Amino acid sequence: MTFTDFDFLFRFLPVFLFVYYLAPAVVRIYVLIAGSYFFYALFDIRFCLILLLLSLWNYALVGLVRRGNRRAFAAGVTVDVASLVLAKAFGAVGGPAWMPVGMSFYVFRMLFFLADGYRGKMKKEPTLPDSLAFFCLFPQLLSGPIMRYADFERSSAFREPAEATGWRRRLRNIFVRLENGLTWLIFGMAAKVLLADHLRSLWNALYGIGYESLSTPLAWLGVYTYSMELYYDFWGYSLMAAGVGVMIGLPMIENFRQPYAAGGVSEFYRRWHVTLGDFFRENVYIPLGGSRNGWLKTVRNLGIVWLLTGLWHGITVNFLFWAGAVLFMILMERELKDRRSRLLHLVGRLHVLVGIPLTWLMFAVSDTERLSAYFQRLFPIREAVGTVYDGDFLKYVSAYGIYLFFSLVFMIPSVYHYFERHRRTPAVTAGLTALFVLCLISLARAGGNPFLYLQF
Amino acid sequence: MRFVNACPLLLVTVVSATLYAFTGFRLPEREPADEIPTVREETVPEMPEELALAASDPLQSDLRGADDEMDLSAEAEQTEERIDPVAEQEQPEDGQPVEEEESGPDPEPVPPYADLSFAEVDASFFDDALFIGDSRTVGLSEYCEELDERATFYAKISLTVKKALDLEFVKTEEGRKSIDTLLDENDYGKIYVMLGLNEIGSGTAESFREDYRVMIDRIREKQPDAVIVIQGIMHVTKNKSNNDRSFNNPRINSRNEAIAGLQDARAGIYYIDPNEAFDDEEHHLTASLSFDDVHLKAASYGLWYEFLRQHGLVRNTEETDVTGNDL
Incomplete structure (x- = not known):
């Protein structure tokens, strides 16, 4: 059950919210735990067990860790990392059924939890229900964002001093929260359903043709299509997760900050999947010494960070290519930074607008042979091996033009900022309502059919 | 009214959820069965299907009663009837007398x-x-x-x-x-x-x-x-x-x-x-x-x-x- 399932949107979520807000504030955390485990059990009940065991383990250690016990901290990190690595290894051997859904995200939340405890970034010692709830939060269970415990601590939902303010006030608070969360939820849903899903069908079409038979313009279109698909899919998902989070009283977690407006790759990755970037920066890069110990160590530290990031995404060789290419661009920018700011400006933009999309291609195509076939079509030094249809670019641009156009429009930072600032105005509300209806139509037409966009 | 002003999106989603509860969003489409291969199993109801067809096109119903192998023979008879009108249409253009074909x-x-x-x-x-x-x-x-x-x-x-x-x-x-x-x-x-x-x-x-x-x-x-x-x-x-x-x-x-x-x-x-x-x-x-x-x-x-x-x-x-x- 994902966020775009009707069963989630119209059954699970409303029922959950109803029970959640009907319950007194002190009980809500238990409703949240029960609801989240129910949500997770719909995937596989065994996954719940793993999550529960790991949650209890991290909770058991956090007290010691907060008091600066190194051994407890090391033990916690070791078990967390080992279980993730094991699950990934099993997943690679035994197929996806072995890798619990969302595990890499909740394990990272646990690691961050211990690290924040160790560094004294927790105000109070977490209670058992707090820890359980924090690790299993259903809006963030599947694909993040990797929220930090400090954000969870400051969320007001289950400890509001509501009794003092009277029921009218409380009700109003709840409705404001729900309405607020819905704006993010709907915006994210539109990005995912209306843009990403359609872009993906274009990307799938290229896959079906065979990369060796793409015309060069179509191959480039494919690179940008996939880049935008990935962006809208993940950004849309993150906004939906954040929106549901806001609805239950968590703070808004921003996971993407208009990355394609960045002036360079380093900046891009401070704006892309922000919570993962924060995790690696605070827990790997800075503890290793960051960039303060000379050129060589900086390169080493960046290398470690990107190697880990690559491995986190998957243990196939293409993720290493991907990480390597990103690292290369980051290092190049560092070299230019001190000397030539003008050139840096140009190179940085080129990296973001051409380099990054090409790295996404390495991210997308796990088969090295196919990846190489794709690159040969992008840079057609040699004649195409397969048959190429010269009209393919026009064909797909006219078929998907509208999605490509709006995908480009929503890349413009000011478009999103306008929405962000005016999202409670009648005009934007009307727009969101229209988007919501469009999403529903699009999803209803899919009707559980994975081939909605891939008709024969 | 104040609620509508304060929480318009909530209202929209509540309405949608209600609609979903009652309709399941099976929208009346042009021809849903064709465009969307639904999950419903169509293999079972052979009888009603045939009945429906027979009802809609009684002239053809004899053809459908038989198995495929049986159909071949039925088909052979059928086609002779079918060719005739075609041949008749052709003849004026060809200028060939009808008798020749029969003779x-x-x-x-x-x-x-x-x-x-x-x-x-x-x-x-x-x-x-x-x-x-x-x-x-x-x-x-x-x-x-x-x-x-x-x-x-x-x-x-x-x-x-x-x-x-x-x-x-x-x-x-x-x-x-x-x-x-x-x-x-x-x-x-x-x-x-x-x-x-x-x-x-x-x-x-x-x-x-x-x-x-x-x-x-x-x-x-x-x-x-x-x-x-x-x-x-x-x-x-x-x-x-x-x-x-x-x-x-x-x-x-x-x-x-x-x-x-x-x-x-x-x-x-x-x-x-x-x-x-x-x-x-x-x-x-x-x-x-x-x-x-x-x-x-x-x-x-x-x-x-x-x-x-x-x-x-x-x-x-x-x-x-x-x-x-x-x-």
């Missing part, structure tokens, strides 16, 4: 499309060919230049047998036209059809065959001299077939068996099964020919063309040359 066993009255046999042909065979089909035929037109330069293609993604002739999708200089209209305006020597995958999730093999027959009859009416070639629906790969309740090869095979029964050499309707060119040993689409498990990858379309070339339709007489066109 003797001359080979002359045999229509140009009848009783041909399969043989290898060269590319010019397809100069007067028309291809009707779904995305797979679209792929053939795109990735087989040699064929595309010669033949005409009226193909469209997600095309179905039911809608093929009436949907106005072919771009012409005068706007979009239906195949039905275009068959009035142009003459074709050979008409190749491959359709059926998009409706594989709906109806039964029998109802599919019936729809197919109606379509072929309509084509025949507009193109009295054309050779009509029904191509079996191309298989999907083993991976796809084993994991899909609708798009699987047993289903495709049962549909192919059903439409193979429509072949009738005397009426100029032939059946060929291109799957023999694409299948692996287990009779699935060979995995290496496809990336998406359903369509040939671009580089594989040459095989299809080669198969068509090996299975041209020619008359077994001396005056036939390899193109088969001078008849």
